[in-house]
Each structure stands twice: as structure tokens, then as C-alpha cells.
Amino acid sequence: MTSTIKDRTAIVGIGQTAFGKGLDASELSLACQAISLALDDAGLAPSEVDGLAMFSMESGREVEVARNVGLGDITYFGEIGYGGGAGCGAVGHAAMAVATGQCNVAVAWRARKRSAKGSRPWANVNARLGGSNQWTRPFGLLRPVDEVAMLARRYMHEFGCTRDHLANVALAFRKHANRNPNATMHEKPMTRADYMKARWISEPLCLFDNCLETDGALAVVLVSAARAKDLKQRPVYLHAFAQSIPRQHQVMTNYFTDDPLLGPSWACARLLWQHSDFAPRDVRVAQLYDAFSPLIPLSLEGYGFCGRGEGAAFTNDGALEWPNGRLPTNTAGGGMSEAYVHGFNLVLEGVRQMRGTSTSQVDGAESCLVTSGEGVPTSALLLRR
Amino acid sequence: MESAFLLPDPDDDDAADFWRGTARGELLVQTCAACGQRRIPPRPMCPACRSLQHRWDKLSGCGTIWSFVIAHPPLLPAYQALAPYNVITVALDEDPKLRLVGNLIARPDGAINEIDPATIRIGEPVRVVFQQVEDVYLPRWIVGRGQ
Numbered sequence: 405m406t407s408t409i410k411d412r413t414a415i416v417g418i419g420q421t422a423f424g425k426g427l428d429a430s431e432l433s434l435a436c437q438a439i440s441l442a443l444d445d446a447g448l449a450p451s452e453v454d455g456l457a458m459f460s461m462e463s464g465r466e467v468e469v470a471r472n473v474g475l476g477d478i479t480y481f482g483e484i485g486y487g488g489g490a491g492c493g494a495v496g497h498a499a500m501a502v503a504t505g506q507c508n509v510a511v512a513w514r515a516r517k518r519s520a521k522g523s524r525p526w527a528n529v530n531a532r533l534g535g536s537n538q539w540t541r542p543f544g545l546l547r548p549v550d551e552v553a554m555l556a557r558r559y560m561h562e563f564g565c566t567r568d569h570l571a572n573v574a575l576a577f578r579k580h581a582n583r584n585p586n587a588t589m590h591e592k593p594m595t596r597a598d599y600m601k602a603r604w605i606s607e608p609l610c611l612f613d614n615c616l617e618t619d620g621a622l623a624v625v626l627v628s629a630a631r632a633k634d635l636k637q638r639p640v641y642l643h644a645f646a647q648s649i650p651r652q653h654q655v656m657t658n659y660f661t662d663d664p665l666l667g668p669s670w671a672c673a674r675l676l677w678q679h680s681d682f683a684p685r686d687v688r689v690a691q692l693y694d695a696f697s698p699l700i701p702l703s704l705e706g707y708g709f710c711g712r713g714e715g716a717a718f719t720n721d722g723a724l725e726w727p728n729g730r731l732p733t734n735t736a737g738g739g740m741s742e743a744y745v746h747g748f749n750l751v752l753e754g755v756r757q758m759r760g761t762s763t764s765q766v767d768g769a770e771s772c773l774v775t776s777g778e779g780v781p782t783s784a785l786l787l788r789r
Numbered sequence: 790m791e792s793a794f795l796l797p798d799p800d801d802d803d804a805a806d807f808w809r810g811t812a813r814g815e816l817l818v819q820t821c822a823a824c825g826q827r828r829i830p831p832r833p834m835c836p837a838c839r840s841l842q843h844r845w846d847k848l849s850g851c852g853t854i855w856s857f858v859i860a861h862p863p864l865l866p867a868y869q870a871l872a873p874y875n876v877i878t879v880a881l882d883e884d885p886k887l888r889l890v891g892n893l894i895a896r897p898d899g900a901i902n903e904i905d906p907a908t909i910r911i912g913e914p915v916r917v918v919f920q921q922v923e924d925v926y927l928p929r930w931i932v933g934r935g936q
Contacts, residue, residue: 538797
């Protein structure tokens with residue numbers, strides 16, 4: 405089967421704001437800043453932009469972004485739902501729009517102001533619940549971490565995953581963040597003892613099994629592969645793209661399916677590899693969505709880097725660590741140690757790896773897998789040089 | 790009045806009959822009237838045969854612990870006051886692929902923080918009890934099979 409978008413578009417510009425907590429700028433302002441930086445990086449004028457793809461959760465709307473940044477006439481715009489599952493989806497939709505001629509220059513972005521009033525953990529809580537929440541929230545399963553911890557406990561029980569395996573994940577990403585001056589945890593090393601004595605959030609998950617809470621924004625610019633050759637940056641080709649809502653899925657609380665440990669990554673991976681010239685064994689660097697540490701072993705299995713139930717053991721012997729690991733993962737620090745901007749920072753690190761500009765650059769890597777949220781309707785990209 | 794706990798809307802389109810059942814002390818599961826497939830959570834259409842007709846079957850209320858978490862702060866105030874507390878997922882005896890989220894309690898009127906977390910085991914048999922919170926009866930679970 406041939407993919408109609410394989411290598412037909414490229415990411416030619418990236419931009420990001422500073423990451424922090426309690427930034428003054430609004431979410432809309434952060435979005436405009438990141439897009440503006442990405443256009444400068446690409447050497448393209450705002451008036452050339454005619455395509456927009458964003459998270460449905462974005463608070464700055466397309467019209468506001470377009471008139472702030474001074475964009476041209478927009479002929480494609482699309483929004484992807486389900487929060488952390490949307491990042492690669494927004495990039496993929498932008499690529500499909502460019503590849504099919506719906507637009508010529510597309511931007512995809514995520515801006516997030518975690519410290520804003522409406523983003524606070526208990527904002528907009530309704531005491532009477534309909535829909536899927538009524539089956540979990542009344543019993544005190546309140547936060548995303550509780551929802552993932554329920555699956556994590558079962559995964560640990562079924563496949564022998566231990567806290568040491570989860571620590572392997574957290575420690576690898578922290579080490580990468582320590583090498584990345586833009587990472588929130590740049591100057592904060594962590595030891596296994598630090599991890600083991602951290603306070604519980606939702607047992608079996610502790611503080612360091614969780615992502616950061618970050619204000620910030622990131623954006624990418626895409627054009628056709630032909631156009632990309634004439635621009636400032638080394639093009640990073642969008643080789644393959646996939647999305648998935650697996651059958652009978654329930655967002656975050658996937659306990660009601662026949663096999664809750666077969667998450668959205670399994671269905672997403674099938675299409676991604678089908679459309680790709682690369683197999684998992686060819687991939688030497690990955691950016692895997694890490695809102696919570698157990699998502700990493702689940703994703704390693706789903707995307708085919710190891711067999712079912714082998715994801716925890718895969719993390720042993722520094723496998724996820726730069727420079728000597730089998731699969732250096734989240735090489736800028738990821739959501740757990742660089743910044744948590746709904747996973748969009750993983751897209752930019754994938755681009756830097758393919759440009760050769762990562763602070764933990766994997767030599768000779770020809771492709772990079774980037775994934776969005778496991779546990780929600782998701783998406784993934786395979787980028788190549 | 791500001792409700793301290795998050796509670797289901799007992800008039801929810803798809804789930805009202807479930808919550809009427811718990812108020813009568815019955816654990817009901819939505820069942821397709823055409824093909825007999827049971828489904829949790831309830832929904833308007835049968836994913837096996839697309840029938841819009843369903844009935845509610847009364848189950849034994851017995852199951853086993855499939856997984857559990859122990860929640861610690863930060864939490865909503867009413868829940869934080871009980872923390873650390875357990876939340877369990879129960880696989881129902883009639884079909885272990887039918888699961889419900891609830892809490893393990895020590896006695897029918899017990900609180901969700903009374904069980905020592907170190908004693909909770911995946912695979913442990915449990916049975917349902919119904920606890921009234923405001924106008925809703927929530928299914929919670931007690932270790933063991935007998936009354």
C-alpha cells in the first residue's frame with residue numbers, strides 16, 4: 405500500500421517560546437509568538453501562510469491567530485481533539501492539506517497556559533456528571549494520573565513491571581533534560597533514590613512518574629517537499645503519519661474494553677508502519693508521549709520495539725538513554741523533564757534530531773518516531789532526513 | 790448547596806435505569822434485547838448488532854479486583870479529606886470483561902479510606918453494597934462472597 409503523503413511534505417520551520425510557570429503572556433499571545441518564530445526560522449513571510457492545524461483545546465482561535473500574526477488568506481484549517489493525542493495529528497493534517505493542494509504553507513502549533521484560571525485542575529468542575537465520567541469520578545478517580553495508575557497497576561501485575569522500570573524512564577528523560585538548556589529540569593539532576601523517596605500521587609505512581617505543568621507554545625511550518633529544497637533549513641520530511649481510535653476505546657479510562665492494555669498506539673502503529681519504508685528495528689531515536697511514565701513501556705510495545713509485555717524490561721541497561729542506548733528516547737527531556745506542552749515539544753525535538761541540532765544528538769539516525777498521547781485517541785509521525 | 794462529591798446525574802439519558810437499580814439495591818447491566826450482548830457503560834446502540842433495543846439484567850453483584858489505585862493529594866477538597874483512599878476496578882463474575890470502578894470498604898456504611906492499602910490484592914473476590922450519597926446510591930465493594 406502506498407501512502408499518498410509519504411515524503412511529499414517537509415517541516416521547514418520550528419519555533420518555541422520560553423517554558424515556565426505563571427508566564428505573563430496569554431495563551432493566544434504565546435501561540436502567535438511561537439508561530440512567528442517558526443516562520444522566521446523557515447524564512448517565510450506570514451502572508452504566505454494559508455493553512456492552519458491546531459488542537460481543539462486551543463483557546464486562541466484560528467481567526468485570532470491569523471489576524472495577529474498577519475497571515476494571508478487561509479484555505480485550510482482543521483482542529484484535532486482529545487488533548488495529548490492531537491499533536492502529531494495537527495502536524496499530519498497540515499501535511500495532508502499541503503500534499504493535496506488545499507494550501508501551500510501550513511502551520512501547526514500548541515500553546516498552553518497551565519497557570520491560567522480556566523486551566524487550573526478544578527476549574528469548570530461540575531458536581532453532577534453525565535457520560536463516561538459518572539463511572540469513575542464519583543469513586544474518587546479524579547485526575548488523569550489516577551486513570552493511568554489504574555492501568556499501570558494492572559500492567560505491573562500482569563507483566564512484572566516494577567517501580568525500578570518506571571524509574572528507568574524518569575531518569576533517562578531527566579538526564580536528557582540536564583543536557584538541554586531550554587528544559588525546565590536542565591539544572592536539576594535526579595537519582596534513583598530521589599525517585600524512590602518521592603511522594604505518592606496515585607499509587608503505584610509517584611511525583612516523578614508525572615509530567616511537568618508548563619506554560620509555553622511551540623509551532624512548526626510545513627511546505628511541499630519541492631518547495632522545502634529552496635528554504636533556509638535542512639528539510640525534515642514527513643515520511644508517515646497515522647491516527648487511531650481503537651475499537652471500543654474509552655478515553656483515559658480504557659478499562660471497559662476486552663483488553664485494556666492494548667492501547668491506541670497498537671492501532672496507530674499498524675497504519676504508520678504500513679505506510680513507512682522503515683521498520684521499528686531501523687528507528688534509532690524516538691520521542692514518545694510521556695504524560696506519565698507507564699505510557700513509555702506501553703508505547704514501546706504498541707509501536708513494535710519489543711513484544712507484548714516486554715516494554716518494562718526494554719527500559720533496562722539504559723536503553724532509553726543517550727548516547728549508548730538501543731533507542732534514545734525523549735532526547736530533550738520530554739513532557740516529564742523538558743516541558744509539558746501537550747506533547748508538542750516532542751515534535752520539535754524530532755525535527756531537531758533530523759536536522760542534527762539536538763543537545764543529545766543521535767549520530768546517524770535517518771528517521772525519528774514521534775508519538776502523541778497513549779490512552780487517548782492518538783496520532784504518530786515518522787520523520788526522516 | 791455546593792455538592793462536596795462528584796455524583797452521577799440520576800436522570801442521565803443512558804444510565805438512569807442503572808442508578809434507579811442501585812437505589813433498589815440491584816446491580817443492573819445493560820443487555821442488548823436483540824443479540825444479548827452485555828455492555829458497560831450503557832449506551833444507546835449495541836456495538837455487536839446495532840440494535841437500539843435493550844433490557845437491564847440483574848447480576849449477582851460478585852466479582853474480583855482487577856486493579857486498584859491509592860489516591861493521594863492534591864485532590865478535590867471532599868476527596869482530599871479522605872485521602873489516601875482506594876479506588877478499585879472490579880471484574881464481574883458473570884463476564885470478567887465487564888468491569889466497574891468503585892471502592893473497597895470494610896463494612897456497608899464504611900468509608901473509602903478504612904482499608905489498609907497494603908491488604909488490597911488483585912484477584913480478590915468482592916461483593917457489591919450500595920451506599921447512599923445525597924440522592925444517589927453508589928456501588929461499593931466488600932471483600933468476600935458471603936453476607
